[in-house]
Amino acid sequence: MAEVLVYVDHVDGAVRKPTLELLTLARRVGEPVAVALGSGAESTAAALAEHGAVKVLTADAPEFADYLVVPKVDALQAAYEAVSPAAVLVPSSAEGKEIAARLAVRIGSGVITDAVDLEAGDEGPVATQSVFAASYSTKSRVSKGTPVITVKPNSAAVEAAPAAGTVEALSVSFSAQATGTKVVSRTPRESTGRPELTEAAIVVSGGRGVNGAENFAIIEALADSLGAAVGASRAAVDAGWYPHASQVGQTGKSVSPQLYIASGISGAIQHRAGMQTSKTIVAINKDAEAPIFDLVDYGVVGDLFEVVPQLTEEVKSRKG
Amino acid sequence: MSLRIVVCVKYVPDATGDRHFADDLTVDRDDVDGLLSELDEYAVEQALQIAEEADDAEITVLTVGPEDAKDALRKALSMGADKAVHVEDDDLHGTDVMGTSLVLAKAIEKTGYDLVLCGMASTDGVMGVLPAILAERLGVPQVTLLSEVSVEDGTVTGRRDGDTASERLEASLPAVVSVTDQSGEARYPSFKGIMAAKKKPVESLDLEDLELDADEVGLAGAWTKVDSATERPARTAGTVVKDEGEGGKQLAEFLAGQKFI
Numbered sequence: 248m249a250e251v252l253v254y255v256d257h258v259d260g261a262v263r264k265p266t267l268e269l270l271t272l273a274r275r276v277g278e279p280v281a282v283a284l285g286s287g288a289e290s291t292a293a294a295l296a297e298h299g300a301v302k303v304l305t306a307d308a309p310e311f312a313d314y315l316v317v318p319k320v321d322a323l324q325a326a327y328e329a330v331s332p333a334a335v336l337v338p339s340s341a342e343g344k345e346i347a348a349r350l351a352v353r354i355g356s357g358v359i360t361d362a363v364d365l366e367a368g369d370e371g372p373v374a375t376q377s378v379f380a381a382s383y384s385t386k387s388r389v390s391k392g393t394p395v396i397t398v399k400p401n402s403a404a405v406e407a408a409p410a411a412g413t414v415e416a417l418s419v420s421f422s423a424q425a426t427g428t429k430v431v432s433r434t435p436r437e438s439t440g441r442p443e444l445t446e447a448a449i450v451v452s453g454g455r456g457v458n459g460a461e462n463f464a465i466i467e468a469l470a471d472s473l474g475a476a477v478g479a480s481r482a483a484v485d486a487g488w489y490p491h492a493s494q495v496g497q498t499g500k501s502v503s504p505q506l507y508i509a510s511g512i513s514g515a516i517q518h519r520a521g522m523q524t525s526k527t528i529v530a531i532n533k534d535a536e537a538p539i540f541d542l543v544d545y546g547v548v549g550d551l552f553e554v555v556p557q558l559t560e561e562v563k564s565r566k567g
Numbered sequence: 568m569s570l571r572i573v574v575c576v577k578y579v580p581d582a583t584g585d586r587h588f589a590d591d592l593t594v595d596r597d598d599v600d601g602l603l604s605e606l607d608e609y610a611v612e613q614a615l616q617i618a619e620e621a622d623d624a625e626i627t628v629l630t631v632g633p634e635d636a637k638d639a640l641r642k643a644l645s646m647g648a649d650k651a652v653h654v655e656d657d658d659l660h661g662t663d664v665m666g667t668s669l670v671l672a673k674a675i676e677k678t679g680y681d682l683v684l685c686g687m688a689s690t691d692g693v694m695g696v697l698p699a700i701l702a703e704r705l706g707v708p709q710v711t712l713l714s715e716v717s718v719e720d721g722t723v724t725g726r727r728d729g730d731t732a733s734e735r736l737e738a739s740l741p742a743v744v745s746v747t748d749q750s751g752e753a754r755y756p757s758f759k760g761i762m763a764a765k766k767k768p769v770e771s772l773d774l775e776d777l778e779l780d781a782d783e784v785g786l787a788g789a790w791t792k793v794d795s796a797t798e799r800p801a802r803t804a805g806t807v808v809k810d811e812g813e814g815g816k817q818l819a820e821f822l823a824g825q826k827f828i
Contacts, residue, residue, distance in 0.1 A: 258731060315709060315710070315727075315734075315736060316709060316711075340730055341695065341712055341730070344694070344695055345696060347696070348664075348696035348700050348703075349702075349709075351665070351790075352665070352668075353703070356790065357663065357789070357790025358664065358665070358696065358790070358791070359791055360695070361694070378693075379586040381799060382798065383587070383588065383796050383798055384796070384799055385592075385793050385795065385796045385797075386793070386795045387791055387793045388791070389790065389792075390790060392790070424708070427709070428708040428709055428736055428737070428738040428742075429736065429738065430735070430736060431737050432734070432735045433733070433734050433735075434734075435732045436731055436732055436733065445730075449827065491714075491749055497582075498606065498687070498688075498748045505827075506822070506825075516582055527825060529821070529822070531814070531818070535809070541802070543805045543807065544821075545821040546805060546806070546807035546808070547809075547810050547814040547815075547817065547818055548809045548810060549809065549810025549814045553812075553815070554810055554815045554818065555815065556815070557813075557814065557815025557816060558816075558818050560815070561815055562819055562822070562828055565819065565823060566828060
C-alpha cells in the first residue's frame, strides 16, 4: 500500500486533535507516515502510532520556531523526497495551508485546501469542499503531481488504529529562503480553559444582540455548563466585546461542531459561511424574521437575557 | 528612491448575491454582480498608509481577470492608488491558484516592486494561500496574515495573530505581505478620488506580454479538477417557538432529546 505523508500539528509534543482526525482520513488512501517538527517532535510518536502512523519522521532545529513557515516547508519537502508518497495531507490551519501551498509549488503539484472529507478514487484522493458560504459542496482532485490536500478540523472521527509508529530522524537542509522572515517574539494566547473553538463538539456564540462585552458572561456561563467553546459574530468582535480569535465567520474561524448555539446573531452570509456545516443548529433571537432561523433545528424567538440564563440553569440541574 | 508597492486585488462575485457554478464547473461570473473583494480593500488601505509614511512611493494595483475586473481596479484607484495593471486573456478562463500565482508573479516582476501587498484571502475561493505561493515564486520573504504592519528603512514588521500565539515578524524588502480584516478599516473613495481615478493609467497585459504559454494556465492547464458541484440541500425546517417564559426550558428539553445534555 502506498504511503501518505501526514503533517503533524502539535504544541511541544502534544498532538492537536485535527491531526488525529487526519490520520483517520489518511488510512483511507494509504499508510500514514507522520512528519513532526520542532520542540517535542519525538514525544508525538506514541499518540501518532496509536492512531495509525506506521512511521514518524522527526526533526528539531531552532529555525522551526525562529522563522516563519519556510523552514517547515523545507522539512516537509525533505520528507516528501525521502518517502515519495501518494499524497501529502496537512491540517487546515492558517499556517498549515501556507506550508502545503508552498510545498505544492516546489514539487510541481496542485493543492486543495479546506477539505471536509476525503476518499480514495481511481485517479487519486477525492476531496469534498464546502464553498460559497457552504451553499455548495464540491468534489475535487489534484490533477497534476502528488496531491497536496489540507483538511479542516472536525472532518472525521478520531479512531484508534495501533501501528508501529517507528521514529526516524529526518535530515533537513534549510533553503536560502528559510531565514527570510524572523519571528522576533511570540506571545502565547492565554488559555480560557475552554475547548479550542475549531475543535469543540459544542460552540455557543454571541452576536450583536448580546449588546456589550460585560454581557458575554451569560454566553460563557451557558458554554461552561455544556463544556463548550465560546464564539462571537463579526459584529460583536468589531464592537470590541469579544476577541477576534473567537470570531466565527468568513474572516474568522470556520466551525463544524455537533451543536452550534447562536445567541443574538441574525445570521448574515458572513457568519453563515463559518458555521453552516454544524450538525445541529440552535438559535435564540428577538427578531422572528432573522435569517438564522432558516438554518435552525430548534429556535426560540425571545430575549436572550431571559432565555439563555434559564437554559443554563436547566442544563446545570439536569446534569446534576 | 521610490518605494514601489504592488497591491494584488481580485474581482469577485458579490457574496450577498446568488453565487453559483457555470456548466464547466468554474465560478459563474456573468450572472452575479462583481466587485473588488472586500478583503482586498484592507490591502489597498495599508498600501496607502505605508505610502503616506514613506518619502516617496508609488502604488500599482494589479489584477488578473476578465474585462469587468477593471471595476475592481477603478475602485482601488479611486481610493488613492497611482496606477493599475490588468492582465486579461481569454486563455485565462478557469485558471486555478497555481496558474493565477504564476501570472501574478510574472506581472509583478515586469512592473518592478519592493513590496507586494495582498488581502488575507479572496471572498470567493477563500483559500488564503496565494500570498505564500507568490513569496515562494518570487523568492522573497513571506510576511503574511498581519493585523498590524509598518515599513521603515527597507524593513517590514508586523503582528501575526495565530491559533496559539501572537507573533512579531520582521523581514527585509522586497517582501510579500498579506493583511487581515483586523488591520484597519478601509477608507471610502472621495468624490475627488473617484474623478481622479478616471484619468489614472490602466495598463493591459496578455499572456504573450508576460511570456507565458496558454497551456500553463486556464481550465485545461489547471493543477486541480472539480468533478462535481452540488447545491447543499436547504436545511430541513426546524421547530421555532416563541418564548412565553419557558423558552430556555423548552430548548433544554430539545437538547436533552438530542442527547446533548
